[in-house]
Amino acid sequence: MYNRLFLKMKFSTLLCVLICFTTSIFGNQTLINYGASWKFLDNGTNQGTAWYGVAFNDAAWISGASELGYGDGDETTIINGGCTPVATCSPKYITSYFRKNIVIADKSIYTNFQFNIMRDDGVVAYVNGVEVYRNNMPAGAILFSTLASVAAADDGNTAQTITINGTNFVNGNNVIAVEIHQSANNSSDVSFDLELIGIGGEILVPFGGVWKYNDSGTNLGNTWSATGFNDASWLSGAAQLGYGDGDEATVVSAGCVPVATCSPKFVTTYFRKSINIPDVSVFSSFNLKLKRDDGAIVFVNGTEVYRTNLALGSILFNTLASNATDDGNTDQIFNLGIGNFVTGTNVIAVEIHQSTLASSDISFDLEINGLNTPPTPIISRGPYLQLGTPTSLIVRWRTDIASSSKVNFGTILGGLTNSVIDNSIVTEHIIQLTGLLPNTKYFYDIGTSTTVLQGDANNYFISPVANGTQKKTSIWVTGDCGNNSTNQRNVRDQYATFRGTNYTDLWLLLGDNAYNSGLETEYQTNFFDQYKNDMLKKTVLWPCPGNHDYANNVTRQNDHNVPYFTIFSLPTAGEAGGVPSGTEAFYSFDYGNIHFLALDSYGKEGNTFRLYDTLGPQVVWIKNDLLANTKKWVIAYWHHPPYTMGSHNSDSEGELISIRQNFIQILERMGVDLILNGHSHSYERSYLLNGHYGSENTFNLASHAVSNSSAKYDGSMNSCPYIKNGIAPKGTVYVLSGSAGQLGGVQGSFPHSAMYYSNTTQGGSLYLEVDDNRLDAKWVGADGVIRDQFTMEKESGKVFNIINPPGNPTTITASFIGNYLWTPNGETTRTITIAPSSPTTYSVSDNFNCVTDVFNIQTDVLPLELISFEGEEVLTKIKLNWKTASEVNVLKIVLEKSNDAIHFFEIYHTPTKGNTNGSLYETFDLFPYSGKNYYRLKIIDEDGSFKYSKVISVDFDNNEVEDILVFPNPSKNIFYIQTRNLGNEEVNLSVYNPEGQRVLYEGKVLIPFNNYLTMDLSQLAAGIYVIKMESRSQTFMQKIIKE
Helix, strand or coil, X not given: XXXXXXXXXXXXXXXXXXXXXXXXXCCCEEEECCCCEXXXXXXXXXXXXXXXXXXXXXXXXXXXXXXXXXXXXXXXXXXXXXXXCCXXXXXXXXEEEEEEEEEECXXXXXXXXXXXXXXXXXXXXXXCCEEEEEECCCCCCCCCCCCCCCCCCCCCCCCEXXXXXXXXXXXXXXXXXXXXXXXXXXXXXXXXXXXXXEEEEEEEECCCCEEEEECCCCCCCCCXXXXXXXXXXXXXXXXXXXXXXXXXXXXXXXXXXXXXXXXXXXXXXXXXXXXXXXXXXXXXXXXXXXXXXXXXXXXXXXXXXXXXXXXXXXXXXXXCCCCCCCCXXXXXEEEEEHHHCCCXXXXXXXXXXXXXXXXXXXXXXXXXXXXXXXXXXXXXXXXXXXXXXXXXXXXXXXXXXXXXXXXXXXXXXXXXXXXXXXXXXXXXXXXXXXXXXXXXXEEEEEECCCCEEECCCCCEXXXXXXXXXXXXXXXXXXXXXXXXXXXXXXXXXXXXXXXXXXXXXXXXXXXXXXXXXXXXXXXXXXXXXXXXXXXXXXXEEEECCCCCCCCXXXXXHHHCCCCHHHHCCCCCCCCCCCCCCCCCCCEEEEXXXXXXXXXXXXXXXXXXXXXXXXXXXXXXXXXXXXXXCCCCEEEEECCCCCCCCCCCCCCCCHHHHHHHHHXXXXXXXXXXXXXXXXXXXXXXXXXXXXXXXXXXXXXXXXXXXXXXXXXXXXXXXXXXXXXXXXXXXXXXXXXEECCCCCCCCCXXXXXXXXXXXXXXXXXXXXXXXXXXXXXXXXXXXXXXXXXXXXXXXXXXXXXXXXECCCCCCEEEECCCCCCCEEECCCCCCCEEEECCCCCEEEEEECCCCCCEEEEXXXXXXXXXXXXXXXXXXXXXXEEEEEEEEEECCEEEEEEEEECCCCCCEEEEEEECCCCCCCCXXXXXXXXXXXXXXXXXXXXXXXXXXXXXXXXXXXXXXXXXXXXEEEECCCEXXXXXXXXXXXXXXXXEEEEECCCCCXXXXXXXXXXXXXXXXXXXXXXXXXXXXXXXEECCCCEEEEEEEEC
16 A cells, blocks of 8 residues: 555656646846856947947956956955046046846846946946847937936946836847946046846746637627626637748637638638636736737636827727737837736737738737736836926826836935825836926936836926016927938937027927837837937827828817827816816916917818817817916917918818918917928928918918018118017918928929028928017027027017106117117117216117117106006006105196006096195006906196106916906996907907897997906986896896996
């Protein structure tokens, strides 16, 4: 019995060996230890780029054990600093080079690899000639003379941890190369050490495993992926499964023969596999590698966990995929948390979709690796900045595996004292920073709650200025950029060269941001991967969508179910200024003294309305938003242009015609200064236009251009800036800048007659700079050449009448920004101090004699002596008071008001009290403007002559005031109507009796710019009436009593 039992135990053990280890179990393995020996070069020479290649011969380099460096006292091997003594000498070598060869017999036993790098100051690391990591180094090309961004605050004592994808390594020899850079040539120390760990796991499903499959071409609905589904009748076969490539282990049915040419083929093929996990808790996560051609959706236990090359939304059995350009030969790698699996039986289900009914091949294989050690997430997207306000900002990034989210931030690099943590386990990380100080530079890092994944001197932003203030603002504008082309990269790099170390405050996207269909994969390769090293991590991005972001698809046009709306975090509730839109499709925001509108010219609202449908919700919102705007400048941008003869034709394409004929006149009428578009893959810039809504052959420069200047403002012939002065200045400049990626295409009538400058052969991007009342634009070419530029100004070239006592020093300031020459004194600063003893006229002009201000200085004294003149906000009105010292021969005092400090109108007058010792006066402005209100006193003498007091301003922020005020009420005959926001607008004015009958109709009435209207009701009997006033967008009613 004993022998039989022993034999049974030996057989059971052998059986376990054969069965229990059909999967492979590997742990983590240290491949390079701290303290290992490295080859190094420390002679200060320029090694170019060949030194980190696999084939480079480093036989002449020195060897030594790490830590390598000098100056700290903890080095195992001291390297050459270039001078002595290292503590104080200068200049030292900037760069030291290190290389090491390691052999990995079978890289497939590792899911990925981890670097732990000690560095002081900056580091760039390479694996087999490819850069895999940089820290504390600037973006762009790294030279041997490139300094690290800052001194490493930790002196290289803290490991910088980065996870590296296994695809960077090969079976056999691998070369690890590292360059360490000093932050200054007098730095006292340098340090380097590195540990490399291979992250292992357990192969639960190997490539080449056996799968159940259904290749019948039938519609299996949505139950087939569930755990309880019965797949007993399905066929079985080893992967790779598919047809048409010749590398299949199991050939599945295409639905027709021969597969190379026949059509139609089955669109969808289904695969299932059950695996047993005895204890899911022994794993920290799961790594999956998918081979697919063309599209795929992966389910675990009935829940979708991954899709590739298929659109968002419901997927049917006949839904076509996007084409897999790699023919399924590239592993699609993703990670899942243990929450997707259970202890016991787990069902993996995959559906593979063809891209066309005539596609010649299909492929599927899948590997699942259970990880025993939590891997460090890898940043696969971002970071990128969204929805910036003066006090808040959103930081977004994506990781390859789900993790918690954390952002540390602060005003001092190395002293990030603030943090925001979200312990939700996600791959899409969205963290809002709050409590920011306006117009302040913040550094930040991103990562998990325990590990920093990225953060150095290149991770920073400058918060927007506070509301109501302004600063010189720089804006980058790119249209049709996301195509992963050489032109896109050249445009990007030349803009970076143009800006240098200057910060870009905002980045506007004009649509078609990811070609060809706005897919997640296209956004990744064609947009995020192109801008990740610089602009995305520093400047807040404000996009609008184009037709390619909607996949040029009418269904997506209606349901908006495209990646664009999940990729970006955009304002819907007026979070960044403007009127809430309630949708991310279109929105507005403020920055300094600029109001922006980001619009959607392709998507539909309510499955019906597009941008050119003037009764649709988008246009109704636009009108309300512009009516509420108080900013000096208004810039609107969307994708489809009203004028173009580039790759599109605005005379023959219906949507462009509709935008021009139906929509843009609303923006022109409501004071939009600059309109930016893409769509056509060219650059086309107009004159300052107003009122041209017809085809190109109807354009007349004399009647449709407010100015025929080039506005280049460079001293060339007819190049003075476009100037918009007055209450309702006319004119809008249209810029089509759609060649930041896509390029080319031209119509027979190119260039469009309304354009001052057009270019279809050179790519480029638009740079805007707004400084107070001046806007400058430059088109920066993909070769760095600026081929077009223009300047706009507001409220410049003015005449000022100023009262100043004789000999009293006072300052006068030019209205414009630029160069200055004053007459008669020849000064060249913007502000000068004067003290004339008699009436004098001063003038100031720019260096091109385009803009001139005139200051008429009166030295006569007021007919009365003012001690004070003040105003303050009191609840819903502004209280004004002034005090006189004497009142001799003064007839009356008139209080005048303005909303621009230029155009004043009377709101109150009073006879003087005649006191030789002075008097105190007080009144109220019952209907102040939102924002700044300007007031002055007009002092009228008994002989009819008059003088003005100084102008004072009062800020009014109370939004509770009424939109319409009728006074006096009651009144016998004359009623005054004051409106809040309808100056210089036509309204219909009617009067109704209590029975609802209209008893007086004034018809269309133009409300003056001062918002006051007079109504004479002397023909009506005494009684109660209702005044009704209807504007384009609002209706107001007010009860009155006629005595």
